[in-house]
Amino acid sequence: MAAGTTQDTELVGSLVQLMYVLQDLxxxxxxxxxxTPQQAHLLCVLLAGPLGMTELSRIMSIERSSLTSMVDRLERRSLVERLPDPADRRACRIALTGPGTELADQAHSAYTDRIAELTGNLPAGQRNAIVAAVATITRPPE
Known part of the structure; x- marks a missing residue:
């Protein structure tokens, strides 16, 4: 990374610090x-619906073998299940079970409630600025 201005360094440092705070939460x-945080993340990702292992591996930025082990552990706890992939009979899709959905909802609510507590005192202008900045940063490349 090329050397930037002090303002750039402060921005990058602030974003890295925010990442650590969110990981800790x-x-x-x-x-x-x-x-584990990774298991909670996987369950929350699956709230949107069943996904294939390749897509889950990409979303979670983990190796397929690590994901397989995590899915195996969650499957033994009856939190997820493997379903046949209608588009590829060799593949499967991972889906939440009833208890998995309940736990995923609890994990998501606990996480978002803590974030709401941390940001609750921000003035509306700062909230709007953060929302706009995050939308710009996370926008997919064109």
Missing amino acids: YAETSRPLGL
Whole structure:
């Protein structure tokens, strides 16, 4: 990365610090539910519906073998299930079970509630600025 201005360095440092805070919140909120942060993340991702292993691996930025082990553990706890992929009979899709959906909802609520607590005192202008900045940063490349 090329050297930037002090303002650039402060922005990057602030975003890295925010990432650490959010990761810590994931750990803090998943532990009481008997989940690792990665397991909680996987369950929350699956709230949108069943996904294939390749897509899950990409979304979660983990190797397929690590994902397979995590899915195996969650499947033994009856939180997820493997379903046949209608588009590829060799593949499967991972879906939440009823108990998995309940736990995923709890994990998501615990995480978002903690974020709401941390941001609750921000003035409306700062909230709007953060929302706009995050939308710009996370926008997919064209």
